[in-house]
Amino acid sequence: MKRLLIGLATAAMVALNAAPAGAAPNIYHTISSTNASAAVVETVGCERTEIFVSSMSGMFAAQPGPVNKQGLTSVFVRISDVCAAPGRGVVLFQADGQNFAPLEADPRLTSASITTQLAGTDGDGNPVTISLSATWTGTGQLEHSTLSSHENIPGLGNVNSVDNNLRRAATATVSVTVNGLTVSGTDSNAVLEQVKARCIEIARPGVEEFFPCFGFPG
Numbered sequence: 001m002k003r004l005l006i007g008l009a010t011a012a013m014v015a016l017n018a019a020p021a022g023a024a025p026n027i028y029h030t031i032s033s034t035n036a037s038a039a040v041v042e043t044v045g046c047e048r049t050e051i052f053v054s055s056m057s058g059m060f061a062a063q064p065g066p067v068n069k070q071g072l073t074s075v076f077v078r079i080s081d082v083c084a085a086p087g088r089g090v091v092l093f094q095a096d097g098q099n100f101a102p103l104e105a106d107p108r109l110t111s112a113s114i115t116t117q118l119a120g121t122d123g124d125g126n127p128v129t130i131s132l133s134a135t136w137t138g139t140g141q142l143e144h145s146t147l148s149s150h151e152n153i154p155g156l157g158n159v160n161s162v163d164n165n166l167r168r169a170a171t172a173t174v175s176v177t178v179n180g181l182t183v184s185g186t187d188s189n190a191v192l193e194q195v196k197a198r199c200i201e202i203a204r205p206g207v208e209e210f211f212p213c214f215g216f217p218g
Contacts, residue, residue, distance in 0.1 A: 028213050030163070030197040031067065033058030034105045036112045036136050038172035040185035046083035047092075049183050051174050052076040053134050055114040057102035071102025073114055075132050077176050077183060094123040095178050097130045105136075109168040109192040112136040122179070131177040136192055140169030151212075157204045159212040163197035 033056060040051040055073040076096040080089035097120020105112035113135045120130050148162040172190035176183050199213035210217065 026201040027063035028199045029061045031059040033195045035193045038187040038190040040187050042185045048080045048082045050078045055103040073101045074098040095128050096120050110138045134174045136170040136172045138168045138170050143167040153217050158202045161199040166194040168192045
């Protein structure tokens, strides 16, 4: 099933409610979901710094149902001594965190940013607060693509999906502060994406728990 709709299940954007047998199709809409990601990997001497950031903001809805607006931001940072164990490195410090702060982005994906504090844990499981500041500047052409899928799942039902995608290459500048330590860097191969999508589940009579739009066909 499509990347985006599986992602909705992971983020729990739309509640799953089993439809009675013979009920109307389940229809899920991604009204608009904008996503930005960056990976910074820099080595100075024996010290390698890795920062991975992902941030999104979107509007989602089932039909019938209300529109849900939600953001989701995550960050991972690791500092390693690559000289201590050649080929593997020894981790000196790492931390990760996640919250529901929304990405701020231009509709044409020319720029985006996120500034937030995330509750997380370090490599030993201790609680930490991570301060994140990241900006994306579009560098490439705005790419447009559409995808559609019409699938029959034998004995269960049908699923029809379509999405409308925008994508632009970008340069990201990222700064992370945790436990008094600040690391930063640039990713010239970052990405900005926007997706609008719809997925329809049509279960056969008598079939329950049929949710192929979320990766669970029954």
